[in-house]
Amino acid sequence: MEENKPTSREELKSYFEAGDYPTQGQFGKLIDSLRHKEDVLTNKEAAILANSLADIENGYIQYYTANVSNQKFSFVVNQQDEEDQLIEIGETNGITVKKYFYGNAPYTIKAKKFPGEELKEYEYYFLQYQIDPNFYNYKLFGNNLPTIEEGFEFGTLKGKMFYFQLQKQNIGQKINIVNTIINFKNNTDISILYRTEAGNWNDSYKSKDSVTDHYDAWDYLTFRYSANLQGIERSIECKVYNADNEQLLQTGYLYSGQNNENAWGGQVSRVRNVRIECNYTQTPEYPQSDRN
Secondary structure (H helix, E strand, C coil): CCCCCCCCHHHHHHCCCCCCCCCHHHHHHHHHHCCCCCCCCCHHHHHHHHHHHCCCCCCEEEEEEECCCCCCEEEEEEEECCCCEEEEECCCCCCCEEEECCCEEEEEEEEEECCCCCCCCCEEEEEEEECCCCCCEEEEEECCECCCCCCCEEEECCCCEEEEEEEEEECCCCCCEECCEEEEEECCCCCCEEEEEECCEECCCECCCEECCEEHHHCEEEEEEEEECCCCCCEEEEEEEECCCCEEEEEEEECCCCEEEEEEEEEEECCCEEEEEEEEECCCCCCCCCCC
């Protein structure tokens, strides 16, 4: 059996030594050594490439789309050592796809083009993404809801993977945005972050006042807190009040000696104006299985 061995670089270079003219056969070998952008990898070549990917330490996007038809969505990735990278995705029919970033961390992901057209009544795009490995972000857009504007910052990766999932869904009703004003008062000297979440929506962690833009079909808010109290002897309680009538609605705890992440802070419904107050407290009994 005749082996189809590749021509070495040294031999290819020798075809163009000063004063020499490559023969037709030598030109043929040169062309055969080049890969055309439309060439399809053989099974062996694909296996070799897949094995080499195991050594790649670059960050990457792992995405999944369903029912988005012929729509295309794109991101811009700002990264170290390389120019901004444009990544375009389309319909994957529920199959997960991975694409690597060219450069090194840190990676900051921004929206480039997110069309919201070609939606029927009550249809919306449901977006789920993950910048922080500790929690997901959720959002609806399209139809009467604001689209994802160019330049919208998904965030800077806290890890290697940017997970992204997009689906077109028929909600069965018109969805409107409702707002709740949140006043945050941290009366301790510990850094405390909070975030809120509701149906098909959530916010990112922050330590300042905020206004939600969640949806009327799921008009409730769940509170989460994060604070590192390792080496701290006092616990903290965060109370949620209805700021319109000073009614205490929920109390959440951050436990001493613990790195409290995504700590449950309770849930409120149909409240437009709340205040969160965090204060030191006597150490409560730490539960055997805290709510995640």
